[in-house]
Amino acid sequence: MNPLRLSPSRVNDYLNCPQLYKYRAIDLLPEEISLDAERGTLVHTILERLFDAPAPTRTPELAFALLPTSWEEQLIARPGLREKVQNDKEWIDRVRALLTTYFTLESPATFEPTEREVHVEVNLTESIYLHGYIDRLDIAPSGEVRIVDYKTGKSPKPGWEEKALFQLWIYAFIYWRTMGVLPKLLQLIYLGNGELLRNAPTEADLLRTEKKLISIAEEIVYSIENVSWRPRPSRLCDWCSFKNICPAFAK
Ligand code: SF4
Known part of the structure; x- marks a missing residue:
């Protein structure tokens, strides 16, 4: 079996709805323009x-x-x-x-950004390849690293910040693993409502992220091997391109 390719978007898909992940990552079905x-x-x-x-x-x-x-x-x-x-x-x-x-x-x-739209990657294990694109990476003269991501939507409601930060913890984990430097600051810029969400990641945060990624990867492999993809209906279904073929909405 080829290594499983994971990115923050695909991880998010699987967490939101395994059936959606299947349509996108396994079947590679085309989608309507959003x-x-x-x-x-x-x-x-x-x-x-x-x-x-x-x-x-x-x-x-x-x-x-x-x-x-x-x-x-x-x-x-x-x-x-x-x-x-x-x-x-x-x-x-x-x-x-x-x-x-x-x-x-x-x-x-x-300020001068160090990198824009930079591709980062790491082999999480022998069978899991993890990658993604960081919108902006700023490295200060002191060596401190800031990872920045732009969002055109609104910032998360109180209590949902961790879910939003998970994507940046993945980037921070890859950077830490490949460069040996723990990013100092993660910054989500929400243009939809003019809010910033900042986080100073710790080693414990990134080790927790690694553990969670491995656990998600194991679930995905189980789904692939057992051809078992649970649809998880939510309000996201209203924007899903696959609603007309999804088992959750079968007549
Ligand atoms: S319609 Fe809803 S339940 Fe079905 S695949 Fe899309 S998000 Fe998942």
């Missing part, structure tokens, strides 16, 4: 490109100026997206609003 996901991609692209410019020029005006070209490129790369966006002005206004919120949370003219 406007929320496409909007997120566009904002991520613009924030990545913003840092190509010299620091003092990283202003909201520059971010807005990057919007038309980035959007045109995305439309070309994603057939079918053009037809999905019914109101161009509303779409652009929403993206501008998210970018405006970004500048209330950070001052990109005051």
Whole structure:
């Protein structure tokens, strides 16, 4: 059996609904275009490109100026997206609003990121390959590492922060394991409501994350070997591309 490939997104899929994981990771079924996901991609692209410019020029005006070209490129790369966006002005206004919120949370003219959209990977065990893409990695002159992730949605409600942080603990674990440096700070930037979620990970957090990942991987392998995928209906079903074939909704 090939090593199991895990990423924060696929882990999240399995935790939310094993049946959804199967459709995405095993069957590789195509999905309907999600406007929320496409909007997120566009904002991520613009924030990545913003840092190509010299620091003092990283202003909201520059971010807005990057919007038309980035959007045109995305439309070309994603057939079918053009037809999905019914109101161009509303779409652009929403993206501008998210970018405006970004500048209330950070001052990109005051620092240099070390990496953007960086791929990180590690063999968790001989049979588990773990990888992901970090939106931004900032390493201070002192050597302190900050891992940053942009979200175009809203911050989690009280009590749900750990679930949100799990993705960044995975990145921090990979970084720690591969570079031998424990990241100092994890930062989730929620552009949907202008909130930051920060966490200073400890070795205990990352060891707990490793244990949890191995346990999830074992569950996935069990599901594969036994062809056993439990659907787990939730409010996510309203956005699921596979509702019409899902056993949980069979007539
Ligand atoms: S419709 Fe709901 S239960 Fe079915 S696969 Fe999608 S998320 Fe899972």
